[in-house]
Amino acid sequence: MSCPSLLERSLQYLEENDERRAGGMLVWLFLLLVRWLVGLHSYSGEHTPPMFGDYEAQRHWMEITINLPVSDWYFNSSSNDLLYWGLDYPPLTAYVSYLFGRAAQVTEPSMVELTSSRGYESATSKVFMRSSVLLCDVLLFIPAIYYVARALYGAKQWTQRTAFVVLVLLQPAVLLIDHGHFQYNNVCLGFTALGVALILQGHEFLGSVCYCLALNFKQMALYYAPAFGVFLLARCFYRKQCILHIVKLAIAVVATFVLMWAPFCAYPSAAESCLSTLTQVVHRIFPFGRGLFEDKVANFWCIADFALKIRRHVTPELQMRLCTLMTFAGFSPSVIDLLRRKPTNLRFVLSLAVCSLSFFLFSFQVHEKSILLPLLPISFLFAHNALLAGWFGVLSTFRFDHYGCALEANILFAN
Structure with a gap:
């Protein structure tokens, strides 16, 4: 920006007076304080049985x-009613839930008692849950954004790096969805951001591992897959020993997925084989049977349904094919460009933004909270177009879906 903002002027003052360490601590404390204050508000489904909400x-x-046992986590049973918030995210989400569950078992056992704890909402359990999200930010998301800032700005531009961190981490959607509504999206985003930063600095192997961890936390990280895959492949083409680099990346991907999924085969149930257990997990993660308009839809199909009446006239199978075709059409120019020209860091970030936006607009079962996925790489463009990145962050906070498909559903049922 041509004219320094108040934030930049404040940071410049700290830098000129050699107070960067104190300034960094103030930024950290401010980021944590804002998150905790957001968490003082109500959350999704508070005091609203029978399902209560995402919390x-x-x-x-x-x-x-x-x-x-791990073999039963994704199967329906008398102790695990899949219709009541059954696990539908990849294994790393379950492992993180397990770790926090063990901590909850020590601090407040009644909070995680099997079946009897449904709808549990004590004051201390709320503090525990809010603290768990904050801990994920402290250990992963905030450091990952710091690392991205260092990769984008270098080691010397302290003011620009710190301003970038503040702007990214104080975006309303980032704060409200995880610390208000209540979810752990920033774990997935943190691994993704860390993967991007590592790749920008030339550490493709570790970057691939981090991205695979993001995929194993939330399947929506697939929004970034074309950009990650094609960019890394294109980089290999411009290096000596191309095949060796490709093999290294393949090892990173395979090893990470084997590590994440191995427990389901290492500890199988008596009634299920390793293959059937893995199949059930995949079925839970990709529930195509729910249809395109399951629950709320926040993308192009929500608007298109008004004019085209897709739910009435298009079969679910054709809906899925249309989603796939439109999504590929949306991101193809970006990934083709990565192959046609020498891949640069800026083209990588732009491709991440284009691919994730394409998935958000056209893919299958997109809910409003998925806006966080394109928001992340677009935020990385602050250095190149602060106006675009800033306004996208503001606009992504508004939930248009409630005025779209929800209204259309009411009209359909009324007719």
């Missing part, structure tokens, strides 16, 4: 993972 889903997964 209850996260608590319920802690309950399931510490009380049932």
Whole structure:
């Protein structure tokens, strides 16, 4: 920006007076304070039985993972009713739930008692749950954004780096969805950001591992897959020993997935084989049977349904094909460009933004909270277009879906 903002002027003052360490500490404390204050508000589904909301889903997964063997986590049973917030995210989400569940078992056992803890909402359990999200930010998301800032700005531009960190980490959508509504999206985003930073600095192997961890936490990280895959492949083409680099990346991907999924085969149930258990996990993660318009839809199909009446006239199978075709059409120019020209860091970030936006707009079962996925790489463009990145962060906070498909659903039922 041509004219320094108040934030930049304040940071410049600290830098000129050799107070960078104190300034960094103030930034950290401010970021944590804002997150904690957001958490003082109500959350998704508070005091609203029978399902209670996403807060209850996260608590319920802690309950399931510490009380049932790993082989039963994704199967329906008398102790694990999949219609009541059954696990539908990849294994790393379950493992994180297990760790927090063990901690909850020590601090407040009744919070994670099997079945009887449904809808549990004590004051201390709320503090525990809010603290768990904050801990994920402290250990992963905030450091990852710092690392991205260092990769983008270098070691010397302290003012620009710190301003970038503040602007990214104080975006309303980032704060409200995880610390208000209540979810752990920043774990997935943190691994993704760390992967991007590592790749920008030339550490493709570790960057691939981090991205695979993001995929194993939330399947929506697939929004970034075309950009990650094609960019890394294109980089290999411009290096000596191309095949060796490709093999290294393949090892990173395979090893990470084997590590994440191996427990389901290492500890199988008596009734299920390793293959059937893995198949059930995949089925839970990708529930195509729910249809395109399951629950709320926040993308192009929500608007298109008004004019085209897709739900009435298009079969679910054709809906899926249309989603796939439109999504590929959306991101193809970006990944083709990565192959046609020498891949640069800026083209990588732009491709991440284009691919994730394409998935958000056209793919299958996109809910409003998925806006965080394109928001992350677009935020990385602050250095190149602060106006675009800033306004996108503001606009992404508004939930247009409630005025779209929800209204259309009411009209359909009324007719």
